Amino acid sequence: MFEPVLLKSVDIRSGHLLSTYEAGGGYQALAKALRDYTPDEVIELVKQSNLRGRGGAGFPTGMKWSFVPKQSGKPTYLCCNADEGEPGTFKDRIIMERDPHQLIEGLAISAYAIGAETAYVYIRGEYVTAIRRLEQAIAEASAAGYLGARILGSAFNFTIHIHCGAGAYICGEETAMLESLEGKRAQPRLKPPFPAVAGLYASPTVINNVETLICVPHIVVRGAEWFRGIGPDKSPGPKLYCLSGQVRKPGLYELPMGIQLRELVEEHAGGPLPGRKVKAVIPGGVSAPVIPERGLDVGMDFDSLAAAGTMLGSAGVIVIDDTTCMVKVATRIVEFFHHESCGKCTPCREGLNWAVKVLRRIEAGEGTPGDLEQLEKLCKGIFGNTFCALGDGAAMGLRAALAHFRDEFVAHIEERKCPYH
Ligand code: NAD
Structure with a gap:
């Protein structure tokens, strides 16, 4: 029977309070990291755990941290990606609402490891309760000496700032998020340089997702082997x-x-x-x-x-x-990406606009025989030809729907109506 670790306190009514977090062993990982490990040793521990980024891409976390230059002459920043715009995704919201100290402790240990004294948590603006709870938790943690100057008697200083998004999906793309934090219009940057080398205000910046960061205290307390022992060796953990x-x-x-x-x-x-x-x-x-x-x-x-x-x-x-029309599913998904496209890249901006028109026509029973080939051509034109993964996500999803459920698309075109209605 698998014992929950990350969600162990989310059903406790007072789970968001410092007293509850401390009673469950909270902030002992931070104390252990500051007492027993150098920053490089924390990075090595996270590398050994094989923790991979939980935002979506699965990039090895310890490796990302080790890309931060040691002597850049600039401040190093830690950014927590809490924008969670992906439809169907609500894990980070639950953590921030119900167990925000777990995130604060993860941020503090991660910042210690990479040599950052400042972190920004970029939260989507719709997450009103999460924002309020995290603000309260930061105030409590600061008053208790887990944040601020000379944390727990060490030489480590650390402050967390919250930044609220304003409803744009693209702000979850890490370089668009950095633009937004700098007060500019959120559009993705060309990579490389990766943010680890030149990120916020052109300084070294590590960007990690909420779930990635909350794994860190558990790795410090229970060890890298414990983490690697859960699930596949190359992709382990709760x-x-x-x-x-x-x-x-x-x-x-x-x-x-x-x-x-x-x-x-x-x-x-x-x-x-x-x-x-x-x-x-x-x-x-x-x-x-x-x-x-x-x-x-x-x-x-x-x-x-x-x-x-x-x-x-x-x-x-x-x-x-089996009661759901896959043409409708594909159309809603591509409409979402079209609506959220930032417009910077032509293939994404124009291609998705065109794909939505064709899909709506098919859905309405007004499709023509060449439409499926047209959609495939559009996917080919978008995929791999944009600054960020938004266009790729739309093209991959549409391609898969066309490949696996082609009969439903054909039925809409041939019968000139949706077979589900
Ligand atoms: P990516 O593979 O380009 O990058 C992943 C991370 O690794 C980034 O932090 C990047 O800076 C770093 N990285 C990659 N190569 C590097 C290198 N050579 N040197 C230094 N750092 C390097 O992926 P991405 O565009 O950041 O993310 C795409 C994923 O985001 C998709 O898989 C999707 O599932 C996910 N996503 C999640 C949400 C959500 O709400 N959680 C929303 C939209 C998309």
Whole structure:
């Protein structure tokens, strides 16, 4: 039986308070890191754990930290990506609302490791309760000496600032987030240089997701081997999965990385609604290509899902049953990306606009025989030709829907109506 670690306090009513966090062993990891480890030793520990970024890309966290130059002559910044804009994703919100000190402790240890004295938490503006709870928690932690100058009697100084987004999905893209923090219009930057070398105000900057950061205190207390012992060796650890869509028990689940997608949907989330069948699952937020039901025997980890032609992404698992039209699903998803495109790259701006027009036409029963080839051509034109992953996510998702559910698209065109209505 798997014991939750990251979610262990989220159902406690007072879980957001410092007294509850301390009673559960909170801030002992920070004390241990400052007492027993040098910053480089913390980086080495995180490297040994094989922790990979939980925002979606799965980049090795310890390696990212080690890219920060030691003597840049500039301040180093830590940014927490709490923008969580990916549809179907709500894990970071629950952590910030119900257990914000876990994030503060993760931020403090991570900042110590990379030599940062300042962190920015970029939270999406819609997360009103999360913002309020995190502000209260920062005030409590500062008053108790876990933040501020000479933390716990050490030479380490550390301050956290909260920055609220204003509803744009693109602000979750790390370099657009840096532009937004600098007060500019949020548009992605060309990489390289990566933020670890030239990020906020052209200074070395590490950007980590909320879930990535909250793993760090547990690695410090329980060790790298404990972490690596959960799930696949190359992609280990406890993992938060957001279950939504047409399923009996939607919600946030903490289970080992690498759990079978079928077990997650059919056992933990209770399977489809009465009298229905699962038709497809989107495993990692709408940026992740859809998997038809026959593909559910796959591990929920970065490498297994990549080998299956999709991705773990933000682990926003969206279940779609046999009453749902896949043309409608694909149209809503591409409409979302079109609406959120920042407009900087022509293939994304123009290509998604065009794809939405074609998809709406097919959905309305007004499609023409060449439309599917047109959509495939548009995907080809967008994929790999943009500054950031937004256009890629839209193109990959549309391609997968066209490949796995082509018969539904053809039926709309040939019958000149939606077979589901
Ligand atoms: P990426 O692979 O380009 O980068 C991942 C991280 O590794 C970044 O921090 C990047 O700076 C760093 N990195 C990569 N190569 C590096 C190098 N050579 N040197 C130094 N640092 C390096 O991916 P991305 O564009 O940051 O993220 C895409 C992912 O975001 C998608 O997989 C998607 O699932 C996810 N996503 C998540 C949400 C959410 O709400 N959580 C929203 C949208 C997208």
